[in-house]
Amino acid sequence: MAQFELEIPARVPESKQRLLKRLVCELRHIPGLVAITLGGSYARELQHEQSDLDLGLYYFEAEPPSIAAIQRLAKQFSTQEAPVVTTFYEWGPWVNGGAWIPTEAGRVVFVRQFRSGCRDDRGCTARHCSSPLQSAACLRVLQRHLSGRNPLWHSALRP
Numbered sequence: 001m002a003q004f005e006l007e008i009p010a011r012v013p014e015s016k017q018r019l020l021k022r023l024v025c026e027l028r029h030i031p032g033l034v035a036i037t038l039g040g041s042y043a044r045e046l047q048h049e050q051s052d053l054d055l056g057l058y059y060f061e062a063e064p065p066s067i068a069a070i071q072r073l074a075k076q077f078s079t080q081e082a083p084v085v086t087t088f089y090e091w092g093p094w095v096n097g098g099a100w101i102p103t104e105a106g107r108v109v110f111v112r113q114f115r116s117g118c119r120d121d122r123g124c125t126a127r128h129c130s131s132p133l134q135s136a137a138c139l140r141v142l143q144r145h146l147s148g149r150n151p152l153w154h155s156a157l158r159p
Helices: 014-027 067-077 132-146
Strands: 033-039 053-060 095-103 106-115 151-154
Touching (some): 014 053, 014 067, 014 106, 067 095, 067 106
Parallel strands (some): 053 106
Antiparallel strands (some): 033 053, 095 106
């Protein structure tokens, strides 16, 4: 099995870095997720001692991740019996759900966002990302979209 490398900004405290590594290592195995980003105050370099870890979970609308899998993972890391994990579209069409997970290293927030109607370099629409060519086009668009958002993992790096 290939070694999984994760680049976490040095401004993230050691305890939260360890938590991030464990979370991303588990999240990347959930089918349907295509990228994970670090957002919020750590992404904007405005963090303080009590800042939570905001993770963007990206997927394509045609192949969403399993909410049950995200719930299982949230429960595994949570210090509470029932962490909050929303279903799809509870927060609207773009940021369409997430989770609040209290952990020993502080609170973690998952924000689910999907990419739909991606356009490749030639302007071709890969609406449902169903073929390998469409998926590659969507992935290129997603990579550009994530370039300024502290990407932690995306499916092109999948070992």
